[in-house]
Amino acid sequence: xxxxxxxxxxxxxxxxxxxxxxxxxxxxxxxxxxxxxxxxxxxxxxxxxxxxxxxxxxxxxxxxxxxxxxxxxxxxxxxxxxxxxxxxxxxxxxxxxxxxxx
Amino acid sequence: xxxxxxxxxxxxxxxxxxxxxxxxxxxxxxxxxxxxxxxxxxxxxxxxxxxxxxxxxxxxxxxxxxxxxxxxxxxxxxxxxxxxxxxxxxxxxxxxxxxxxxxxxxxxxxxxxxxxxxxxxxxxxxxxxxxxxxxxxxxxxxxxxxxxxxxxxxxxxxxxxxxxxxxxxxxxxxxxxxxxxxxxxxxxxxxxxxxxxxxxxxxxxxxxxxxxxxxxxxxxxxxxxxxxxxxxxxxxxxxxxxxxxxxxxxxxxxxxxxxxxxxxxxxxxxxxxxxxxxxxxxxxxxxxxxxxxxxxxxxxxxxxxxxxxxxxxxxxxxxxxxxxxxxxxxxxxxxxxxxxxxxxxxxxxxxxxxxxxxxxxxxxxxxxxxxxxxxxxxxxxxxxxxxxxxxxxxxxxxxxxxxxxxxxxxxxxxxxxxxxxxxxxxxxxxxxxxxxxxxxxxxxxxxxxxxxxxxxxx
Numbered sequence: 001x002x003x004x005x006x007x008x009x010x011x012x013x014x015x016x017x018x019x020x021x022x023x024x025x026x027x028x029x030x031x032x033x034x035x036x037x038x039x040x041x042x043x044x045x046x047x048x049x050x051x052x053x054x055x056x057x058x059x060x061x062x063x064x065x066x067x068x069x070x071x072x073x074x075x076x077x078x079x080x081x082x083x084x085x086x087x088x089x090x091x092x093x094x095x096x097x098x099x100x101x102x
Numbered sequence: 103x104x105x106x107x108x109x110x111x112x113x114x115x116x117x118x119x120x121x122x123x124x125x126x127x128x129x130x131x132x133x134x135x136x137x138x139x140x141x142x143x144x145x146x147x148x149x150x151x152x153x154x155x156x157x158x159x160x161x162x163x164x165x166x167x168x169x170x171x172x173x174x175x176x177x178x179x180x181x182x183x184x185x186x187x188x189x190x191x192x193x194x195x196x197x198x199x200x201x202x203x204x205x206x207x208x209x210x211x212x213x214x215x216x217x218x219x220x221x222x223x224x225x226x227x228x229x230x231x232x233x234x235x236x237x238x239x240x241x242x243x244x245x246x247x248x249x250x251x252x253x254x255x256x257x258x259x260x261x262x263x264x265x266x267x268x269x270x271x272x273x274x275x276x277x278x279x280x281x282x283x284x285x286x287x288x289x290x291x292x293x294x295x296x297x298x299x300x301x302x303x304x305x306x307x308x309x310x311x312x313x314x315x316x317x318x319x320x321x322x323x324x325x326x327x328x329x330x331x332x333x334x335x336x337x338x339x340x341x342x343x344x345x346x347x348x349x350x351x352x353x354x355x356x357x358x359x360x361x362x363x364x365x366x367x368x369x370x371x372x373x374x375x376x377x378x379x380x381x382x383x384x385x386x387x388x389x390x391x392x393x394x395x396x397x398x399x400x401x402x403x404x405x406x407x408x409x410x411x412x413x414x415x416x417x418x419x420x421x422x423x424x425x426x427x428x429x430x431x432x433x434x435x436x437x438x439x440x441x442x443x444x445x446x447x448x449x450x451x452x453x454x455x456x457x458x459x460x461x462x463x464x465x466x467x468x469x470x471x472x473x474x475x476x477x478x479x480x481x482x483x484x485x486x487x488x489x490x491x492x493x494x495x496x497x498x499x500x501x502x503x504x505x506x507x508x509x510x511x512x513x514x515x516x517x518x519x520x521x522x523x524x525x526x527x528x529x530x531x532x533x534x535x536x537x538x539x540x541x542x543x544x545x546x547x548x549x550x551x552x553x554x555x556x557x558x559x560x
Contacts, residue, residue, distance in 0.1 A: 058239045
């Protein structure tokens, strides 16, 4: 099945490539990580409470549903992080530690 | 006397107009905003390199959006602007901020909090499936990314954003499967006298409904959602709902945009120790403030949707009023006629907002009838049944106590999206008024900080 997000406009931006769980994903400059991942796939991550896949919710940095990680373990909020060429994203927390909710 | 140190949190309509009034008075405020670019949510800007026009992005509000953005650009040489920066605490007359590169505590003589709003959510069985988004989130996808959240989208809930976002999607070429409003059509008729306070805004709202009907989108009133169907892998696959007439229907879709109007982001006002009061019309606890935005704490001012949900026009006026109040309290000259004019305008905005609350009432009865299996807290997968069991077995009838036992409100969103509905579930189960359940206390940091910042700050 195809991606979750459907591009309706702004098609003529330069393309870039990032990697998600080791697979190349083609996106456009100006995409957020969330847009880049969801125009190619169905979800951003799996709930840590075993209730299925998650694909973000508020898109304005309030719900924190859209956390993904870099291969080096940095946590990113996909809705407010620009997609950049060469980014290597993983959809499971590589340290598998409890998130710092302070 | 040294120049007063004024800090504004937020660069949306309220923050922009507050900064403008302060700069006009000769001050250089610090403006701290989480966004990459100014504008806030409703006038959110698309990224550099996107080419859609103001008319396409903002419709009837294009002129206001352009004016606000241009006003902010003109302020840049005169303000200390900190974009992409989170204010995570307010304590000891300091604002604690952090961004990707730096963090510090900034002292203030006056603080104007323009923290805006987020969607107000009523849970539905299945709303945890991938493909459910808040109405505001659906709008951000379109406005800032030129994307639809799915191939076939149901818009569900109530409030002005329901119609606005659905109409924007239809106009942009997305397939809007249906608009399902939980408010009965009769509520709108009763609210009409108040909504005539702003005839042009009312007219714009009617225009959205007409545009949807013209586009062939089914628009139903008095709808009760039953279940968002889906599975763990694919997410949303359909929606079951009950019509006003009592028929149960199912509609296929791969995305649901949902919400019931908005809720104020009040955490910073709470951390600044502002007094709160219960507002029976919106059924929310809100920070107390006078007509000009003075909170109960001297030197702390509140403006825009972060204080009362009154919309973008009211936010512009409220930001300006709060700045004038701060200037007057600092002993600086203020134009009495300007202040009086703004107060007059605010009275109309308040009346219109009351009309909207009545036209699109929060469906608290849905919390009482929410199935036990429905998630209340999406973050930690806590169901209505779990929460009710906590209420029954521990006797917890207060929001923070129920949170401690159930984890509802303890997760990633810190109660933003579950707190108000959870209070209704607790109230219904304990058979007490919702105001007696209280409100979730704000905790610093108001949003998760990056791990390095958290450790450095400790």
